[in-house]
Amino acid sequence: MQNSNYPVINKNLCTLVGLEKLYPYCLVSDLRLNEKPIAGVFIKSEGIIHLKAELSPQGLLAAYLHEVGHAIAAKSGLEYTPDADAHNEYFAVLVAVMYRRVKVLDMLKIYDFCDTEKGQSFYVDAGILPSDETLIRRFEYIIQTSSKLANKPLTIEQIAKKLWEEEVLDLWNTATPKKAKRISINWEDLALGAFLSLWGSAAVACTVWISMNWR
Numbered sequence: 001m002q003n004s005n006y007p008v009i010n011k012n013l014c015t016l017v018g019l020e021k022l023y024p025y026c027l028v029s030d031l032r033l034n035e036k037p038i039a040g041v042f043i044k045s046e047g048i049i050h051l052k053a054e055l056s057p058q059g060l061l062a063a064y065l066h067e068v069g070h071a072i073a074a075k076s077g078l079e080y081t082p083d084a085d086a087h088n089e090y091f092a093v094l095v096a097v098m099y100r101r102v103k104v105l106d107m108l109k110i111y112d113f114c115d116t117e118k119g120q121s122f123y124v125d126a127g128i129l130p131s132d133e134t135l136i137r138r139f140e141y142i143i144q145t146s147s148k149l150a151n152k153p154l155t156i157e158q159i160a161k162k163l164w165e166e167e168v169l170d171l172w173n174t175a176t177p178k179k180a181k182r183i184s185i186n187w188e189d190l191a192l193g194a195f196l197s198l199w200g201s202a203a204v205a206c207t208v209w210i211s212m213n214w215r
């Protein structure tokens with residue numbers, strides 16, 4: 001591992017970022033999902049983040065915080081919105097606040113907020129993206145909101161709770177019954193088997209972060 005000025009993943013990073021705990025992770029050589037090289041993935045059933053061992057210090061930091069965002073979003077109701085799966089604008093606010101606090105906001109990617117309601121980001125490969133207007137609206141929201149929140153004395157977990165209570169809950173309350181039904185399925189405490197049968201490989205892949213550039 002080369003020397004760098006980027007914080008390493010330890011308790012001190014938690015203090016810098018404002019995390020209530022160090023989310024467990026392991027490094028995996030040549031990390032892949034469905035044979036595709038990936039930078040990181042949050043294995044929801046185990047609560048463990050897998051990171052590609054060969055990432056640069058900057059890539060490792062950014063990938064870890066992105067996956068921590070998934071771990072927190074999964075517990076706070078931000079995992080899905082009526083309009084987007086895992087990589088929605090509220091998840092991306094969490095990531096952007098974390099990136100701001102360790103001064104790597106430039107690592108924020110369109111990937112972080114480009115999910116549609118139909119699927120996860122690996123649909124990017126098939127060209128399924130929200131409209132330009134939606135991407136611009138989300139980006140503006142993420143930059144403005146993360147700017148306001150990054151300097152407040154709030155942990156990322158507290159920010160997630162705040163976003164849920166003040167924004168996302170309303171979205172679900174006003175969502176069409178069809179969409180509301182969708183989230184009600186995800187909220188149930190499903191056994192892993194049932195979860196997998198609903199989502200197939202997406203149960204894992206929804207939290208994956210593909211980053212060919214950071215190898």
Ligand SMILES: [Zn+2]
Nearest residue numbers: 206207208209
């Ligand atoms: Zn992700």
